[in-house]
Amino acid sequence: MTEIEITDSPAISADNLSISFQNGEQVTAAVQNVSFSLQRGKTLALVGESGSGKSVTALSLLKLLPDSARIKGAIYIGDKNIANINDSDMRAIRGNQVGIIFQEPMTSLNPLHRVGDQISEVIMLHRGLRLPQANQRTAELLALVGIKDIEQKICAYPHELSGGQRQRVMIAMALANEPDILIADEPTTALDVTIQQQILTLLKELQTKFNMAILFITHDLGIVQRISDTVCVMKAGEIVESGPTETVFSHPAHEYTRQLLAAELVGSPAECTHSDQLFSTESLKVWYPIHGGVLGRVIDYVKAANDISITLNRGETLGIVGESGSGKTTVGMALMRLITSEGRISFNGQNLNQLKQKQLRPLRREFQIVFQDPYGSLSPRMTVEEIVREGLEIHNIGDPASRQQQVVDVLIEVGIDPDTRHRYPHEFS
Numbered sequence: 426m427t428e429i430e431i432t433d434s435p436a437i438s439a440d441n442l443s444i445s446f447q448n449g450e451q452v453t454a455a456v457q458n459v460s461f462s463l464q465r466g467k468t469l470a471l472v473g474e475s476g477s478g479k480s481v482t483a484l485s486l487l488k489l490l491p492d493s494a495r496i497k498g499a500i501y502i503g504d505k506n507i508a509n510i511n512d513s514d515m516r517a518i519r520g521n522q523v524g525i526i527f528q529e530p531m532t533s534l535n536p537l538h539r540v541g542d543q544i545s546e547v548i549m550l551h552r553g554l555r556l557p558q559a560n561q562r563t564a565e566l567l568a569l570v571g572i573k574d575i576e577q578k579i580c581a582y583p584h585e586l587s588g589g590q591r592q593r594v595m596i597a598m599a600l601a602n603e604p605d606i607l608i609a610d611e612p613t614t615a616l617d618v619t620i621q622q623q624i625l626t627l628l629k630e631l632q633t634k635f636n637m638a639i640l641f642i643t644h645d646l647g648i649v650q651r652i653s654d655t656v657c658v659m660k661a662g663e664i665v666e667s668g669p670t671e672t673v674f675s676h677p678a679h680e681y682t683r684q685l686l687a688a689e690l691v692g693s694p695a696e697c698t699h700s701d702q703l704f705s706t707e708s709l710k711v712w713y714p715i716h717g718g719v720l721g722r723v724i725d726y727v728k729a730a731n732d733i734s735i736t737l738n739r740g741e742t743l744g745i746v747g748e749s750g751s752g753k754t755t756v757g758m759a760l761m762r763l764i765t766s767e768g769r770i771s772f773n774g775q776n777l778n779q780l781k782q783k784q785l786r787p788l789r790r791e792f793q794i795v796f797q798d799p800y801g802s803l804s805p806r807m808t809v810e811e812i813v814r815e816g817l818e819i820h821n822i823g824d825p826a827s828r829q830q831q832v833v834d835v836l837i838e839v840g841i842d843p844d845t846r847h848r849y850p851h852e853f854s
């Protein structure tokens with residue numbers, strides 16, 4: 426007698442999914458012939474380099490792509506083809522049956538509302554709880570994702586949290602209604618390893634408890650190995666290899682998968698070769714006042730950065746590491762004089778903290794910052810060319826023709842096709 430294996434129907438699946446974007450005459454292909462299926466209680470990892478189509482795939486599953494997207498093939502949530510689900514039913518599915526954690530927390534948190542209210546709203550909307558119970562549940566969720574000082578953070582606005590804290594708020598929001606399916610787009614990329622471990626353990630626990638299906642998007646192969654049952658490797662919009670995680674890791678069939686695995690090896694630290702001091706701080710301090718009482722007087726301070734003294738020599742790289750919320754970004758912003766700080770900041774012998782903004786402007790050419798959250802720092806209404814060119818214009822570098830060439834050159838240098846420079850930030854991975 427042969428045994429018949431009963432397999433559940435998938436919780437979510439894609440069948441020959443292709444997605445392109447149409448802007449006027451121009452058509453960009455983003456995803457081609459992608460198929461996968463995911464059962465409840467299982468984790469599928471989507472891995473691949475940046476721009477390979479992972480986020481576009483994730484957004485398409487919940488009908489969250491902009492109108493310019495052209496979609497072929499089919500997506501099923503349970504046994505329903507989402508093409509046949511109307512907008513209001515789709516909204517009910519999002520945040521209830523399916524939770525999503527976006528790659529960019531700032532795009533999905535409302536900057537004008539306190540984070541606690543945003544989570545409570547999701548809970549009240551889908552669960553019909555009253556405000557006090559919803560707030561109670563929100564506090565529990567924030568504790569679950571490892572937020573400390575919950576009473577203070579629950580009342581904070583998104584910009585008052587660190588990048589990692591915002592990410593955790595997003596995760597709390599996605600898990601608020603204990604969804605059947607969780608789509609997580611690089612949820613732990615911005616987090617330090619300790620918090621990352623905590624979140625992965627949490628996801629695993631919830632998965633077992635609620636028999637949740639998880640679609641996990643990441644470029645971190647260590648995470649894939651740890652949490653996923655199956656893996657799909659994406660490159661340039663296509664799945665080039667898929668299968669059980671163990672098999673794919675032990676016997677990668679595609680050249681690209683082999684490259685990915687080989688690239689995981691870490692090099693040894695560089696040696697310091699210079700002693701020509703360029704940048705330094707002495708007792709740098711950034712304290713934010715906490716107001717309280719009826720008079721709104723300052724009752725305490727958030728010591729975002731306290732007594733930081735560092736030295737950076739020409740030609741060297743200085744690494745600042747620490748857990749999420751420990752003050753890394755604050756130090757970076759203070760060094761650039763983008764926020765107010767106390768203490769001495771020396772650059773080429775000058776104390777930047779004593780210069781007026783006007784005196785500082787010519788020096789701004791000399792030090793630049795790359796922000797953690799590109800979406801928060803690129804103007805959504807300017808094309809990429811305008812954004813890159815703006816700095817050249819402000820500093821009066823070159824003339825219109827040579828600026829255009831400089832923009833093209835620098836885009837090539839960072840690996841972006843210069844023909845895409847007239848696109849807006851949201852049109853990029």
Ligand code: ADP
Nearest residue numbers: 446455475476477478479480481851852853854
């Ligand atoms: P990733 O694998 O890094 O998540 P994405 O899915 O974000 O990659 O992007 C895949 C491709 O689709 C990229 O080439 C990107 O430029 C393009 N793309 C994404 N969103 C849009 C859009 N709204 N309009 C045009 N092109 C887009």
Ligand code: MG
Nearest residue numbers: 479480528854
């Ligand atoms: Mg992405």
